[in-house]
Amino acid sequence: MSPVPPGGTGTDAFRQSAALISVAERAGYERYWVAEHHGIGHRNAGSAPEVLVAHLATLTSRIRVGSGAVLIDKYRPYKVADTFRVLHSLFPGRIDLGVGRGSSPPPVEAALGGADDYDDDPMFAPLAAATALMAYREQLAELLAWLSHDFPPEHPYAAYPLSPGVAGGPQPWLLGSSAESAVLAGQLGMRYCFAAFLNPRDAPSVLSVYRAAFRPSSDGAVPYTMLAVSAVCAPTDEEADLLRAGAELHARRVADRDRAVDLPLPTPAQALAQLGHVPAPVTAEPGHWPRHLSGSPERVHEQLALISAESGAQELMICDFVGDHTARLRSYELLARRPAEQTRGVPHRYGSS
Template identity: 50%
Template sequence: MLRSPAEGRKHEAVHSRHQPHPIGGSPVEAFANSVDLARHAERLGYQRIWFAEHHGVSASTASSTHEVLVARAAALTDRIRVGSGVVQLNHYSPFKVAEAFTVLYAMSLGRIDLGIGRASSAPALDFALRRVRSDVPVDDYAEQVAEVLAWLYDAFPDGHPFAGHPLLPGVADRPQPWLLGSSTQSAVLAGRLGMRYGFAGSANPRASRAAAQTFAEQFRLSGLAGSPAEPYFMYTMRVAVGATQEEGDRLRAPADLFHQWLRRESCGQRRCRTRTRRSPPSAESRGRA
């Protein structure tokens, strides 16, 4: 249950990461619950809510085509910022992503965040999502992120094939771009591009301090309109609140088990078993289980 922020304080975000189905429920109910969460978060004074993109886990979550959910939540709220957490950019055209979220921004009167990241699904779905299927996949993620920014801010250099083709010239501003990741590599990229950066502390808590420090050290002003004037870092985590430690642990346990299952479903059994052997559960986790 969400509770109102303490007096005089603001909670930065509610991140509905996976839009899980209710017990015995369906995707239809999951989508409706996600929109209700956005409205409830707005009433409590939260500043933003982001929805995740995932593929191949439809039996438990409603996380595909999340930009449609972003549009729905934005249409049924008035003040809270609504966005992606994240668009899996490795699957898509940078132009299409920039264009779609600029349209969402125009429709939502400036309340849209564009969280960019990358992730993989089951091999068959990764292939289905590929932009080009005839060649060996190329890791051009850094170039993709830079291209999204160039499309958003009409920042292609003179002579570039894409120069002179601005997105929706009548829209005065653009969605707020963020880079989200769980490693120091993403921190380097966000810093060098002068972006706001969100670190997935729930996925890789041990790298949190290094990522924050790396981001601050690598940060450069981008010169793009709306970009931060100094490093802007957001740390994300899973939180369960109870009246006692025992109650908090009880509320958190289903989420912990769900994320363990989701990781196996999304990254493949063989790969996940390897990761589990390298990172055995802590004594505290075993005690909760």
Template identity: 40%
Template sequence: MTDLTPPRLSVLDTVPVWQESSAAVSLRHSLDLARHAERLGYTRFWVAEHHNTPSLATSAPAVLAGQVAAATETIRVGSGAVLLPNHAPLAVAEQFGVLSSLYPGRIDLGIGRATGTDAHTARLLRGPRAAGPEEFVHQLAELMGYFAPPTAGADVVAAIPRVSPGPPVWLLGSSASSAVSAARMGLPYAYAHVINPADCVPALRAYRDAFRPSPQLAEPYAILAAGVIVADTGPEADRLGWSFAHGQLLSRIQRGTTLPRPDQTDAAEFTPAHRDFMRQRLATQVYGDPDTVREQLTELVRESAADEVMALTMIWDHAARVRSYELLAGLLDGARAEDARMAVEGRG
């Protein structure tokens, strides 16, 4: 196989919290991972949003993005994603206006239409007037309006600090409908292969087919966000892959807790149904030694025509997680990584 193309690689972090650890430790690991990613030449580092989920410490993406930006110097930083139904658009515009003012040219604003939590928690986040999914398009238009150039004489509320143009707005999703929505608005799009691998290729094709140029983006640009685990050897990758699947199973069984550590699990206790679930979860991952992962990602990128791969690596051993990103970065030569960094402002 040829080298992975296109050259851009990025990081998505959900800040997993494991048993016998803490959210504070996981957040520090996130900052450490961001520094490694920058040193390795990754294009951007995004953090997710989840609520009422003890196993994921990403309840405040704007706050965490600010800490990541402060801990780094050049890598782009953003949300993957701010889940807009949970927020007032004005508040999001102000938060990312502050970030863009402090870290000009480095902030991305990824937006999603889900809530990332249960219905009761979603109501508590926004109160009795919480926005429903059907209001998402209006919310997004309002948000983007705060970053538009001011209209002379217009009596409108401004998001302060005012930044125009604002940070690049991305739409995130895991379906053809979200892909087409991004295309029709002329926005860059990030597809969550990690959630719905089956529809990835048709969704990204639909995005390119339906794309309409906009002031923000002249040509379609798509990120493929995938679960990726790379290890030095195939057997080690298998071990880490199954540890991911074990953690997913135990998290499902033990809801409302931090993530169980797979290394402390007795595999003999797993039923056939448990093993089927783990195989299904493992099938969502791109995993293996560097040659295997290069081959898998090259084929995935070729089929989807993605412009960028954003890797989410969910393994409990922080050193192994950092090593996975090191090996993944090694699939690119230094010149390509430098080209990716220099091209960010023009395309991403």
């Protein structure tokens, strides 16, 4: 998300993203994704993932780099596909194209071209939702066709392949936090990433919905799933719980609709002072996962193992809400140090965001 550091700017945020991907590549992470957010530039600098993907891929040599996610509902599929085909041409076999939907403050949404005249009229809300979902499915289908050059011969787009002669392409993913997105991903044969840090309770059932809806495609013959999980790691459980104060404060601000949610994430000490208490230890149990995990490597890996086993996800994407750059880098380094006795049941592939 390229969070703006306390007292910093977007430039500082991008420099820290570059530092984090260097740590992730050395530590053996599988992939690194950057998000797209608009209208909250005081908190998250990442508004143009295609630009940041190109920059980060240039700084690395092995790790996959991608978007998590391009807001496909705001753009024409052709432009998104063309941009990521070019990125694939520059960095073959290393580019992921994660797409999804999102909302911004109304004026920004209007500027992006994503607002309809009846969006705010309750009478038309069901119609608007159904229409948007159908349009979304059509956008995704067209995007996939452009990426794989899979239009029927008689289709007017068939004569205009993107990056002709370049083998392969970016790996497409659909990101979501609902059963609707899971069904779409399955029907289109896409890889699917579920935002468990937003909605952990429904994660296992939504992934089951995806698997049931899955239809083989040119991208894959079998379902492939990922869970995005919020986690922070430190040498001790107590220190990690302190670092989780930023995540808990952010969750409270969202729940209270506090406008401070759009401000830069505070340092752990500032978050602790504003929260008013040390976050209690959290435990992932069957059927009940906390939104934010924290602990020593042993405790966090035990929790990730349970989440992995219960959901059946092939990969976990780790994100965080830590307003201390040094502690953040250390967290990802510690997460990557998995003792042999801790790896049973934990996916062999991690990503960072």
